Amino acid sequence: MSSVYKKQVGGNHYQSMQIQPSEFINKNNLPFAEGNAIKYLCRHKQKGQKQDLEKAIHYCQMAIDRDYPKDFLEEAEKEKKELNDSYKESRRQTKERKSTEWAKGFNEWKNK
Numbered sequence: 001m002s003s004v005y006k007k008q009v010g011g012n013h014y015q016s017m018q019i020q021p022s023e024f025i026n027k028n029n030l031p032f033a034e035g036n037a038i039k040y041l042c043r044h045k046q047k048g049q050k051q052d053l054e055k056a057i058h059y060c061q062m063a064i065d066r067d068y069p070k071d072f073l074e075e076a077e078k079e080k081k082e083l084n085d086s087y088k089e090s091r092r093q094t095k096e097r098k099s100t101e102w103a104k105g106f107n108e109w110k111n112k
Contacts (some may be wrong), residue, residue, distance in 0.1 A: 013046035035062040 005023045014020045022043045025035035037059035044052035064072065 005052065011047065013043045016046070031063070033059045037063070072084060 005020050008014050014022075021039040025038055037056045039050070040052040040056035040059065044056070048055070066070070
């Protein structure tokens with residue numbers, strides 16, 4: 001390990017780790033959002049706790065938005081269409097059931 005990774009400015013929350021997040025991030029050439037997500041995941045118990053996990057999630061969401069926005073929008077549109085189709089089918093079945101029930105009730109009344 002290079003001596004630069006033995007030093008930590010502003011705390012000691014990475015010192016107990018076998019591989020510091022910054023070393024892992026740099027050696028794997030990770031983009032900004034992924035690197036920050038790893039950093040916050042690694043340190044949450046020693047430093048920011050729940051807030052650090054929320055930050056990691058936020059950085060993951062940034063990576064998704066950056067790399068997969070079309071997939072997300074397509075999936076949302078697909079779900080919207082499926083819900084709309086399901087709603088229309090439900091309304092059709094309700095009308096059909098009411099019509100059938102009305103006719104059945106009318107026939108019973110007529111035959112009395």
